[in-house]
Amino acid sequence: MSESLKSFADAIRTAAAGKRPLRLRGGGSKDFYGQVIAGEPLDTRGYAGVIAYEPTELVVTAKCGTALAGLESTLRENGQMLAFEPPHYAPPGEGGATVGGMLAAGLAGPRRASAGAVRDFVLGVTLMDARGETLRFGGTVMKNVAGYDLSRLMAGSMGTLGLVLDVSLKVLPLPAAEATLRFEMPEDKAIETLNRWAGRPLPISASAYTGGELHVRLSGAPPALDSARRRLGGERLDDEQARRFWSGIREHTDDFFRTESQLWRLSLPSATPPLGLQGAQLIEWGGALRWLATGADARTLREAARRAGGHATLFRGGTEEERRSAGVFHPLEPALAKLHRDLKASFDPEGIFNRGRMYPDF
């Protein structure tokens, strides 16, 4: 067992024996996300590196502390990518995002609506449990239904179920070509248009709407892009402009995200009509993701999201007190909340892993 694994196991056993919580942390690029928690930090970055990568198998396995940027450049050199375009949110000069943090946060970028989320690409994990034991779930093959799918469950679990030591991810070829088109239209028309286009076999891989402007990215074989462009119209951005634009959306460096207000993330059925909520809005994922920079109160936002069949997250901003009282994540129905608590206890009976990072009671 490597030194890092030994030190992880020691830290976990000590924490469990004393029932003292641990705070799992990679590069800290997503420290802002979730509830503020106490706990002894456990830095995963000492356990880093790609364990296996075989382009023809479409699978990469990387240790939790691996730099996400490094992994992505390795894939790019082989003409492949993480198709869910995970955001790094790493300010230049500071600790970059890690693979473990990416999995724990479970956040996907602009390609989400067409390609899938983090969980859709998870094939297997190695988990260090609350006794410091190493467990493997899933594997490195595309199809695997042996036992419960505990590896996908790790995506978005905010590190509350255990320490993921490594993860195997399905990777995909980079698109042969991309083109970004710009349109002007009002919000209701943009939502209607995006949903109509999504119902047709068009190679749309991303969309973003704000301030009366709709940007749509096409990805695929050049002939498919040409025919889609002819059908959709719009004004084409040059490639460098397009690259910068989508990076701004993915990494929240776009002007829209430079806000003093609270940033809310509303995840909704894509065809939900404009909600007419107070604040500035940016719509992604064909209408299914609506970012709101707003001073509106949590109850109003959550109620609007719930009525539409979705949920609302206080993504960034707000004082610690505001985040605590409103709750960062949308409250769960009682029966679901009970399942969450019981599931958490099944992995982590002493409640040592990132206790309270997702919901205060576990």
Next chain:
Amino acid sequence: MNMRITGTGFLKQAEAAGRLRQVLPEACVLCDPEDTRPYECDGLSAYRALPGIVALPENEAQVCHVLRVCRELGVPVVARGAGTGLSGGALPLSDGVLLSLAKMKRILAVDPVARTARVQPGVRNLAITEAAAPYGLYYAPDPSSQIACSIGGNVAENAGGVHCLKYGLTVHNVMRVRAVTIDGEAVEFGSEALDAPGYDLLALVTGSEGMLAVTTEITVKLVPRPETAQVILAAFDDIERAGAAVAAMIAEGIIPAGLEMMDQAATRAVEEYVQAGYDLDAAALLLCESDGTPEEVGAEIARMTELLRREGAYDFRVSQSEAERLKFWSGRKAAFSAMGRISPDYYCMDGTIPRKRLAEMLRFIAAMEKKYGLRCPNVFHAGDGNLHPLILFDANDPDELRRTEAFAGEVLEKCIEVGGTVTGEHGVGIEKINQMCLQFSPAELEQFRAVKRAFDPKELLNPGKNIPTLHRCAEFGRMQVRGGNVPFPGLERF
């Protein structure tokens, strides 16, 4: 294998039936063996048991009632969809309730704008695609049994199909599952948005073989029907070269809409049955599909053809019409039924392996054919490494059955050895439960059971399937040994 219920079991059965009839119509609670016989097995017919009671609820409230009664009386309950499963996941218990969702088969809504369909669990897979067709949409996962299998069963097994390399498995195409827990309470996993707050319980219940909750309603994602599709039928004189061609295709950055392989034994069996026009001299056939816009498909088919030629295919035919495309596929889709014609019984395996180990696996299977004196044609989802070797045998010959089981066991263990899994899409059920002891360590199996108890503390939902007890593993007598540690040293050996 069937048992007659007598003594206290009989009293409990009478009590349970009485309680169920307080809410379910008389005709929806079956106890007479004559009525319950059709439910004694699923698609894995070698295993049979007559259920104590069959309950056929007509709506969610009745499902809640059934589960509440079962929990209160401590009666185990096995949920069942269309009964087409191949791993015995819906094998009933003689002292339990068989909960059939067959009466809940309404398509509740098709929303062409949001591209979703809300359906009851008993709806057939293909019926969803048929309902979506007028809008140019369809439901992507297409297991071979899609004419008959139910969407509820697809969720329970995380069913795949021939197009899942590009379009994903059930887990990638289901947005929301409404289900009833053993407490008789309805909960929702996922949502009609692209995610839901909290843990991804939707991913967890998908493929959980009816052991965590009973599905009562499902929202699936519908995707636009590609404008056109063409398939290449390529013939190889060497099966290992066909395997290499598959890897080369992926390395080239091509993700075909479908990528299937059949060996000569399989080809010959199906050709006689459906006349798909297969080359009977080929050692292996590859079916390689492209879909999308006409421009895209034209370009991709050209790339694929060039690549297959380079990789040593000696003959290709590209489908020139939709009718021809379906004809090329017909043999692959009919592979299982064709085996039924040339052999009294067949045993279908479902391991998945890393693609690069394909050749090694095929040599291994050929060696096993000799060792056990049984034929084993192969069809497989080559694109994702999911194998379906079909051992041909006669169940009336006890020795053939025994040899078949041993043969299958060796193949599944080989799948684990090369870094794969014992089941890619058919599920563990009762069939592969022993091999689970080899694929997972005792601590991993214990974690599975802990998850099960978080949902179902008394373990009443489909007990005995999917996750073996450590005791069962000890009885099986072969356990995973990692790092030289003998598992559960405290247990008596058999």
